[in-house]
Amino acid sequence: MKYNILLYITIITIFSANIYGQSSKIAKADRKYDNFAYIDAIKTYERVAEKGYKSVEIFEKLGNSYYFNGQLANASKWYGELFAMKADVKPEYFFRYAQSLRAIGENKQADLIMQKFVELSTDDSRADFYDKNRDYLAEIKNNTGRYDVDSTSINSKYSDYGSAFFNNKLIFASARDTGSIGQRKHTWTNQYFTNLYVADLDEKLNPSNPVKFEGKINSKFNESTPIFTKDGKTIYFTRNNYLDGKKGKNANDVTLIKIYKATLVDNEWSNITEMPFNSDSYSTAHPALSKDEKTLYFASDMPGTIGLSDLFKVSIGENGTYGKPENLGVKINTPGRETFPFLNDENEIYFASDGHPGVGGLDVFVTKINDDNTYGDVQNVGADINSPKDDFAYIIDSKSRRGFFTSSRDGGKGYDDIYKFIENKPLTCEQELYGQITDVDSKEPLPNAKVSLFDKKFTEIATTTADANGNYTFKVDCGKTYYVRAEQPDYNTREEKVTTSTEKGRTELNIALEKITCKVSVGDDLGHCFGIKLIYFDLDKSDIRPQAELDLEKILDVLRQYPNMKLDIRSHTDSRGSFKYNESLSDRRAKATIKWLVQNGVTADRLIGKGYGEYQLVNKCVDGVSCTEEEHQFNRRSEFIITDL
Structure with missing residues (x-):
């Protein structure tokens, strides 16, 4: 993508490593039962260890006992003894030891331990600043091969980009020369300023016969990236800071870009107004609407931006008012650029970023917006859409699975070209993660055990209770790494790592728990x-x-x-x-x-x-x-x- 468009604002996300919370308290072993003795193994281990006896098993169990109980100072003591033995230690203990050290202010030592953890666990990204070794190319490869991609006939030798659906037509921005005497070129790039154009779509969404978009939307400056309400009566679009013949500038005498709104009255677009959250001192661009049209998403470098540009959202009131812009947060935004959001009917948000791991330049990413307005994992849509150059402005029709995106990849006709695609295989692949919680000795099921699901950064995803037979299930994604934690009173908490199959189906993970007290x-x-x-x-x-x-x-x-x-x-x-x-x-x-x-x-x-x-x-x-x-x-x-x- 060339420098020709001030409208190209983009952004990225910082992945934060969320430390998971405390597990349930280990049950006390001071209860009395007739004719039975309850042996508290953990207390015995501790007394034995205090006498100077050393064992990997003892230090692991003591460290875990305090770690899962939230007593991180004590956990650091016993994990420290474990590491002092210089034995072969599982990578997970490096992570737990590092978190325990941080709890007591030993951050320098924690950093050293965490670095070793990353060296031993190259596929684990629980800390954002250790995420650089992640093999993201394998994930992109897994997401590739799902699309058929082809160029479109509407491309010119100039820049064509940023399309939108409207009344069985495709609206897009173009810098093509229409032959108008008044057509002006941008002094930075020698490219014409962009206007909106419209092309007919056939039954397979092939665009043709592009002509200039009618009405007062187009001006002598840049217009791009429109989005229409479902009733076709309202348009949001991006334009340079220009309204009613007046050009606005910031303190450095630069004309930035803003989001504008127009309504269709008597078949003509009129009442052009700028959004109340616009400013002469920062840019807003690339509007997108939620399925219910109650939320407007956009890109901006306004105050509070994490990177070069971030994605924001703002609520739309019934009376046409707008709320306060809200940053989408570090799950979406990065220190780089995030831009060109698009929401489909399945509550997925697609966007372009050069901050999330990609194959070069801007890549297209997608994540699910959950019912509680949180976001799922951000995924690269694959190398069919993404190239070593800039790829952005992705839109898709949820029913036909056909859509368009813009790319500056090699082999194009102009500076940026619009490509069409059909998605043959959905990105989302669902697995059922299931298993049984049992007693490690008796093999009997443990009903009502608490079972928690964490992602690979140990952010809690879901919690459930095992049924009468100790069984549990979770709906998860294919080919992802998870941690499952099982808790039951009178038992040691246990956590297991599992990677689901890359194909749709079921993955089994059974967990056997040891009793805290040994009944003899x-x-x-x-x-x-x-x-x-x-x-x-x-x-x-x-x-x-x-x-x-x-x-x-x-x-x-x-x-x-x-x-x-x-x-x-x-x-x-x-x-x-x-x-x-x-x-x-x-x-x-x-x-x-x-x-x-x-x-x-x-x-x-x-x-x-x-x-x-x-x-x-x-x-x-x-x-x-x-x-x-x-x-x-x-x-x-x-x-x-x-x-x-």
């Missing part, structure tokens, strides 16, 4: 509360290893909480090795476990133990049967059976 009774294995499957010893030895001490500290903490609890400590081996050797080794290990607990304050009369060798295998892996290492692992186990409460 006589005969249960206390080790299950902490995921203790095996007390680790060195090969063929019974010396307590540091990892074994960490797990035994958990058992010790519970025994101190419940002084009447007694345990039968059992050690098992797999079938490899002789019966006698396995029995002897496992018995020494059981005795070593008891000895450690007694040395740390548990009275001996509360503990019994025995090694069972390979006599109590839990699967087929007896001598002579070929088994995998994983199958043998099931038989190598430690048990802490509760014999009394």
Whole structure:
């Protein structure tokens, strides 16, 4: 697009990373139940960690416990311990740690952690200033191939752009020379000032026979981008600051552009007035109407603009009054240029921008205007419409899916040309995201669990409640990344990442929750509360290893909480090795476990133990049967059976 038109005002959006809010409070474990003990694993983890024992699992769970509970100072403490271990940490923990650090004012350290997060998560754009690495070209590619595009016969060797539908005709702006003696050229570009022209449309919306638009709309200066009310009696259009033979200028002696309105009286356009929100000190341009015609959208660089030009809206009163212009916000507008808005009958707003990621120059984008006047994700309509040059002024007929846009792409006839298209495949592709919320141990469904849906920037999109069978569903877009958070009283909150299929259909995401409190009774294995499957010893030895001490500290903490609890400590081996050797080794290990607990304050009369060798295998892996290492692992186990409460 050349410099020939002062009317080309455009704008972009800053994507802000919204930090999601607190999850529900973790339930307290201080309730009393007859004949049962409720083990608060998180509190045990914390007490064990305070004694100096270190574990990735412990620090992850402690950090998450406080993070989801909104206690970010405590979360930063335990996430800090996690990162100090220099272990392999999932990218998500970099994000959570950074947000926790910001909460305590450690912004410099948070920036370093966030930078690492971006390096590990190139497809995640939760922070606007880290969004530069986003692979937006792949998204544009996914949106390409939906249109058939062709040039139109109405183009001239001059600039033709900015079309609108009106009474089965196409109205557009053109700088073509009509041969008039009074026709004037713009001194900057040697292009004629633009006037409005009208072309007939056939049944397939092919335009032809363009002639100058009749009436008083056209002047000796620029006119462009009209929009008509459905009854055809009102037109809004863009023009240089010129009315009733008088040209207005700003403080720098520059004639800017304004939005004007005219009405059809006795088949003639008259009563030309400028909008009350116009000004000599800034420009307004490219009007567009909402479906109900109660809101006027436009582009401007008025005070409050985020970038070079932004999209605004203003309410239209029943008595013809206008409200105060409202910026569409950072979801739409960027530090660049947003311009040429158009709204279709499906409450979608199309606009041109050079601030949102595109393929070059101005690109055409679209987003959905939700019922609550918020906006959906901004999407590039694809490389069929968009080119490395400027592409803008997109309009579409919702029924026929035919429309027009303007482009300065190579191969055109003039400076800017109007192209026609037919949309063969809609951009919006809907998926049903569904799943079941269950108990991780019992596999039973969790009715009435709270399930929340977040986009990839962790902005909350929707919340629902799981049904009686623990099932939930959300309507989402195809090929997008989401986070689903499940919450239930007495359970640890859990969040899962999911990317939906690129085709219309269903995507399944089941979430299993762990209980905060571990309910045990006589005969249960206390080790299950902490995921203790095996007390680790060195090969063929019974010396307590540091990892074994960490797990035994958990058992010790519970025994101190419940002084009447007694345990039968059992050690098992797999079938490899002789019966006698396995029995002897496992018995020494059981005795070593008891000895450690007694040395740390548990009275001996509360503990019994025995090694069972390979006599109590839990699967087929007896001598002579070929088994995998994983199958043998099931038989190598430690048990802490509760014999009394």
